[in-house]
Amino acid sequence: ETGVTQTPRHLVMGMTNKKSLKCEQHLGHNAMYWYKQSAKKPLELMFVYSLEERVENNSVPSRFSPECPNSSHLFLHLHTLQPEDSALYLCASSQGVLGNTIYFGEGSWLTVV
């Protein structure tokens, strides 16, 4: 149903692990986003890529490392995370012009133990 696909849907990792979240959009968009949704905070924008170049990093800790190899794929590399990083990570895409709708994937539930 969704034009934005995220894998895995669920991930449990230890604090010393390295893992990656993957996002793929099938909508022909030129901008992609990572958002974080946690229980106690509003949805937070983490990273924005437009035409494969990162244009925003909202002071996200370096233990989160994004990669955008092309306009259809976006990764979030995770290493030495903390338990407070446990959250739902949402990928989104848009035709990155103001007023255009931003479409979200189903999210990846991350639990750090």
Added chain:
Amino acid sequence: AQSVAQPEDQVNVAEGNPLTVKCTYSVSGNPYLFWYVQYPNRGLQFLLKYITGDNLVKGSYGFEAEFNKSQTSFHLKKPSALVSDSALYFCAAQDPYRGSTLGRLYFGRGTQLTVWP
């Protein structure tokens, strides 16, 4: 800076009754406003948006929203609620990133809507 407020954490309504989920905004310039819905264990689904034009915007699943510039509000409405409408609803405002044409969203905290049979 843009901000969006959803003053109610929860809204409860009986099936068949009209529903309203409130949203107020504070933006500089022309507002671009959105509503999204999130069902349990799912991502955000787009419902509707206001860019310009008619103050009453119609969207998916019978939802509509009324833009009121003087009250800086963008309330979500539905004439007759369904049990299946029970979900988490997010209002959002979009602004241009650093003067570019790229839009980004600022979200409210969300309102949990429960429709009782």
